Amino acid sequence: MGHGAAIHRPSGAQVLSMAAAPSVAVLIPCYNEALTIADVVTRFKAALPQASILVYDNNSTDATAAQARGAGASVFNETMQGKGNVVRRMFRDVEADFYILVDGDGTYDPGMAPAMLQLALAERIDLVNCVRASTAAGDQPEAYRRGHQFGNRLLTSMVTVIFGNRLTDMLSGYKLLSRRFVKSFPALSGGFDIETELSVHALELSLPIGHLTGDYKGRPEGSASKLNTYRDGLRILWLIVVLVKHERPLQLFGAMAFAMLAAALVLGTPVVTHYLATGLVPRLPTAVLATGLILMAALSSATGLILDTVTRGRREARMLAYLQYDFRDSGGA
Secondary structure: OOOOOOOOOOOHHHHHHHOOOOOEEEEEEEOOOOOOHHHHHHHHHHHOOOOEEEEEEOOOOOOHHHHHHHOOOEEEEOOOOOHHHHHHHHHHHOOOOEEEEOOOOOOEOHHHHHHHHHHHHHHOOOEEEEEEOOOOOOOOOOOOOHHHHHHHHHHHHHHHHHHOOOOOOOOOOOEEEEHHHHHOOOOOOOOOOHHHHHHHHHHHOOOOEEEEEEOEOOOOOOOOOOOOHHHHHHHHHHHHHHHHHHHOHHHHHHHHHHHHHHHHHHHHHHHHHHHHHHOOOOOHHHHHHHHHHHHHHHHHHHHHHHHHHHHHHHHHHHHHHHHOOOOOOOOOO
């Protein structure tokens, strides 16, 4: 070992120097955003002149595609309706070192993009999340409605309690992602719940996460949000339940087993006590129910153990896919 070659470890400044010219793709999923998309594209071209601006039109019935193309963006189509379907298509098609995912409604600040990229390079971060600044007391209180704020806090709190407290404003539509994040992300959601799936992916693989706070302004007059507070909120809530089943099966089925075992003890203890005292079983249906609950608890525990093993294998497969790429590996693209 004493005669081996010395290992050179680059300093932080050298790392930044090597990362001076990353390839960046700005990905903008759009559905009927003709009023705002040209301004969004123009502002991102000014903020990141070296970036590729790609707009994916999701069956718009207005002039979204023409406006985006006229502003200088590359425009593609995705016919499967839903933001999650568009994001999945973009992640499959596009090759870059870094991906900036942003909505085309003009509510986010393109001027933040260089700071997000700088943070990712300096700290080697795979997910930089833009935390929306509250405008409840500002000149545009409608920009981030109280109902949306409450729902976001509630859903974000649920995810952080279950999967880890390392994320703020989970439902923000403005994120910077590394190549290794994107290429290891399975992207199974079809709608607005894609942000939740992105967040859980980062938390489950313990990926480096960073946050920057940015302005969040209201839509211009005539532009309508595609987000339905209650319908999409329920979809996200259901996705969280599904993700708990997929990512935390031992805890989920273990909790169910504990509940059934507790119910069986409450129901069965008086029956067993009476039997030991008299040799009689006066409440046979209760005894049968308690026995059934104990059997179901055992079955639930076994199911949780089996699924936990499967989940571990899936998590390892995603981690291996993630580790195929260096932080700045462009895969020869």
